[in-house]
Amino acid sequence: MHALTCDPIDHHAVTEHVRRDSCGAVALFLGTVRDLTGDERTVFLEYEAYGPMAEKKLAEIEAEARARWPIGEIALVHRLGRLGVGEISVAVAVSCPHRADAFEACRYAIDRLKEVVPIWKKDIAPTGREAWLAGTEPRP
Amino acid sequence: MPDKPPKRPEFPSMTITVHLFAAARDQAGTDRADLPWQDGLTVNALRESLARQIPALATLLPRCLVAVNHEFADDGKLLQATDEVAIIPPVSGG
Numbered sequence: 001m002h003a004l005t006c007d008p009i010d011h012h013a014v015t016e017h018v019r020r021d022s023c024g025a026v027a028l029f030l031g032t033v034r035d036l037t038g039d040e041r042t043v044f045l046e047y048e049a050y051g052p053m054a055e056k057k058l059a060e061i062e063a064e065a066r067a068r069w070p071i072g073e074i075a076l077v078h079r080l081g082r083l084g085v086g087e088i089s090v091a092v093a094v095s096c097p098h099r100a101d102a103f104e105a106c107r108y109a110i111d112r113l114k115e116v117v118p119i120w121k122k123d124i125a126p127t128g129r130e131a132w133l134a135g136t137e138p139r140p
Numbered sequence: 141m142p143d144k145p146p147k148r149p150e151f152p153s154m155t156i157t158v159h160l161f162a163a164a165r166d167q168a169g170t171d172r173a174d175l176p177w178q179d180g181l182t183v184n185a186l187r188e189s190l191a192r193q194i195p196a197l198a199t200l201l202p203r204c205l206v207a208v209n210h211e212f213a214d215d216g217k218l219l220q221a222t223d224e225v226a227i228i229p230p231v232s233g234g
Contacts (some may be wrong), residue, residue, distance in 0.1 A: 118207070
């Protein structure tokens with residue numbers, strides 16, 4: 001499954017969603033808001049997405065991962081809106097029969113998400129200064 | 141005062157809407173731009189047209205991809221007036 005949400009991410013629910021009796025390994029990645037962006041303190045990160053295309057790209061990443069690894073279930077969830085330090089921005093959970101595949105598939109999914117999904121984040125400093133993070137030129 | 145005659149439907153002035161996101165929207169000061177469209181318009185020509193209409197975007201645009209109907213598009217792609225076009229600045233999800 002894949003989703004964009006404005007609600008806090010329940011990582012326990014995301015993990016439970018992918019568990020399968022056929023899978024002995026579950027890998028979970030969480031991206032969280034750090035308190036530093038470069039040298040500056042971060043108070044908030046604000047995420048926005050080109051919704052329909054982001055959903056499409058998440059679906060493609062899911063399909064790519066399923067084609068390459070023996071996946072029981074995979075979940076990719078990205079949160080949008082204003083997030084404070086420590087909050088979860090993204091969760092990727094994958095179940096596979098064995099751990100090597102689970103780790104690899106999870107790593108692939110988050111790496112691919114970060115290079116191709118049209119989502120952007122803006123750093124908000126204690127001064128109120130806002131700056132879009134430099135980002136990665138998309139690699140389709 | 142007589143009413144204006146209706147536009148002749150076979151000679152409309154065609155435009156294509158380009159959606160702007162994130163840094164592109166902030167630099168442009170708008171979340172969309174309407175640009176002239178004619179048969180044969182390519183993504184590359186659209187980039188040039190956008191940079192002319194909104195010079196504030198000229199520096200960022202080369203680092204952006206263009207999406208057409210939710211797919212990344214090559215510069216040579218031909219555009220229809222009804223295509224959904226978006227400027228995709230460098231992404232920073234996750």
